[in-house]
Amino acid sequence: MSEVKYSKEHEWIKIEGDIGTIGITQHATEMLGDIVFVELPDVGTSVEKDGNAGVVESTKAASDIFTPISGEVMENNQSIVDDPAKINTDPENDAWFFKLKIKDKKELDSLMNKDEYDKFAKESGS
Amino acid sequence: MEIKKTSLNKLHQENKAKFVEFAGYQMPIQYSKGIVEEHKFTRSHSGIFDVSHMGQLFIYGDDELTEDLEKIFPLNLKNLETNSSKYSFLMNNEAGIYDDLIITKIDTGFLIILNAACKDNDFKIISKLLNNRYEMNLDENRSLIAIQGPRSVNILDAILNGVNKLSFMSGNWFIYKEQKLFITRSGYTGEDGFEISIPNDLAEDFTKKLIENGAQLIGLGARDTLRLEAGLCLYGHELGEDITPIEANLAWAISKERMENGGFIGSDKIINQLNDGAKQIRVGIKPEGRLIAREKTKIFNTDELIIGEVTSGTFGPSVSGPVAMGYVKKEFSKKDTKVFLEVRGKKHPANICGLPFYKKSYVKGATK
Numbered sequence: 001m002s003e004v005k006y007s008k009e010h011e012w013i014k015i016e017g018d019i020g021t022i023g024i025t026q027h028a029t030e031m032l033g034d035i036v037f038v039e040l041p042d043v044g045t046s047v048e049k050d051g052n053a054g055v056v057e058s059t060k061a062a063s064d065i066f067t068p069i070s071g072e073v074m075e076n077n078q079s080i081v082d083d084p085a086k087i088n089t090d091p092e093n094d095a096w097f098f099k100l101k102i103k104d105k106k107e108l109d110s111l112m113n114k115d116e117y118d119k120f121a122k123e124s125g126s
Numbered sequence: 127m128e129i130k131k132t133s134l135n136k137l138h139q140e141n142k143a144k145f146v147e148f149a150g151y152q153m154p155i156q157y158s159k160g161i162v163e164e165h166k167f168t169r170s171h172s173g174i175f176d177v178s179h180m181g182q183l184f185i186y187g188d189d190e191l192t193e194d195l196e197k198i199f200p201l202n203l204k205n206l207e208t209n210s211s212k213y214s215f216l217m218n219n220e221a222g223i224y225d226d227l228i229i230t231k232i233d234t235g236f237l238i239i240l241n242a243a244c245k246d247n248d249f250k251i252i253s254k255l256l257n258n259r260y261e262m263n264l265d266e267n268r269s270l271i272a273i274q275g276p277r278s279v280n281i282l283d284a285i286l287n288g289v290n291k292l293s294f295m296s297g298n299w300f301i302y303k304e305q306k307l308f309i310t311r312s313g314y315t316g317e318d319g320f321e322i323s324i325p326n327d328l329a330e331d332f333t334k335k336l337i338e339n340g341a342q343l344i345g346l347g348a349r350d351t352l353r354l355e356a357g358l359c360l361y362g363h364e365l366g367e368d369i370t371p372i373e374a375n376l377a378w379a380i381s382k383e384r385m386e387n388g389g390f391i392g393s394d395k396i397i398n399q400l401n402d403g404a405k406q407i408r409v410g411i412k413p414e415g416r417l418i419a420r421e422k423t424k425i426f427n428t429d430e431l432i433i434g435e436v437t438s439g440t441f442g443p444s445v446s447g448p449v450a451m452g453y454v455k456k457e458f459s460k461k462d463t464k465v466f467l468e469v470r471g472k473k474h475p476a477n478i479c480g481l482p483f484y485k486k487s488y489v490k491g492a493t494k
Contacts (some may be wrong), residue, residue, distance in 0.1 A: 017486050033161055035439035057418050057441070058161075059161040059162060059351055060161070079346070085162075
């Protein structure tokens with residue numbers, strides 16, 4: 001069974017056992033516009049909850065990606081580095097950013113479920 | 127101060143524009159399709175740009191006015207034919223640029239198109255330089271609509287027969303619903319196209335007609351990527367009061383005779399820089415790979431010394447890669463010079479390149 005949670009920075013994390021897969025939400029891509037560049041954390045690096053974990057750039061501006069929880073990066077998605085437009089077309093499935101080995105599952109408690117996030121995204125506007 | 131709206135504001139909203147504040151105006155940055163698609167549509171079909179925030183300055187007068195304007199602008203205005211346009215700049219005594227502009231000789235004097243952020247200041251400077259001797263009107267009753275891209279000529283000609291006979295940087299008056307439109311074949315995207323000066327009360331109706339005929343509204347976001355690919359300067363980025371036309375690589379816009387004889391504001395500095403060379407110069411910069419170098423990115427040489435700064439940088443949808451312009455010390459301005467761009471603490475390789483990034487397709491030889 002996998003579970004998906006969401007952060008206030010508009011990242012999603014799919015949890016399968018010890019592994020979390022992280023990406024940005026559809027709502028985030030709508031705010032960003034056309035994504036034309038992405039920089040991902042290297043495999044093997046440790047990232048801290050709410051810390052910087054890469055960059056996405058649209059035609060308009062650069063935006064930081066934050067990791068919703070701490071862990072060690074196990075894999076990053078080279079296909080979105082080669083074709084960043086994929087992030088606009090399928091942000092919550094194929095265009096995941098990186099997978100990490102979750103350090104502390106308790107950190108997940110601070111994240112939102114889908115209903116909470118949808119409400120949050122709606123209220124935070126565009 | 128209350129934000130100003132153009133006559134097309136309602137139409138922008140109906141077309142789901144995302145708005146930004148630009149020079150005190152609420153302007154569309156993009157519509158629902160997004161910057162990349164809007165950019166490509168302009169290059170392949172026809173895009174409509176609301177540029178009504180720009181200033182339309184009419185100055186009325188005859189030969190005396192022409193002579194007085196030659197003391198301000200580095201152009202040979204005496205030889206400029208009626209309905210012909212020139213790109214130029216308003217400069218200070220040190221040849222720093224207050225604004226870049228398009229000046230057109232019309233039957234009653236001159237029409238000058240000014241940048242939105244500069245227009246009020248320009249008006250003050252020009253009226254002072256002309257000692258308030260001429261009637262001047264920064265016309266708020268007219269909108270300015272640009273239509274750009276290869277299909278534009280047919281779309282516009284179907285509404286206003288005869289626009290296809292205009293050649294690049296020339297214009298004329300046309301009648302639409304019994305009112306006068308001034309149309310020039312010009313633009314700022316690197317595409318063939320037109321700029322239409324139209325009374326405010328007709329602007330929405332006319333724009334809807336362009337849309338019915340196959341053109342689409344395009345936001346300021348794509349306008350920026352289009353002009354950058356075309357290697358064109360944007361005031362506040364490539365141009366400012368501390369930059370001269372020689373440094374900006376715009377010497378081509380100064381009439382040859384005026385360059386030799388001077389006699390306009392800033393001419394001493396211009397002639398000096400032409401002889402001694404400018405210390406810094408505007409160049410195109412092509413990052414290797416996909417990395418985007420934005421405005422203010424520091425440029426380094428291969429010895430890791432700072433040699434300049436990026437003034438505009440984005441992703442160019444038609445060249446499918448990052449593009450940038452900036453200023454570097456003259457000795458590093460040669461094409462293919464290897465440089466490094468510092469982005470987020472890391473230095474990334476790039477090359478100085480020629481401009482434009484995307485080849486222009488202006489129509490120069492249209493039949494008169």
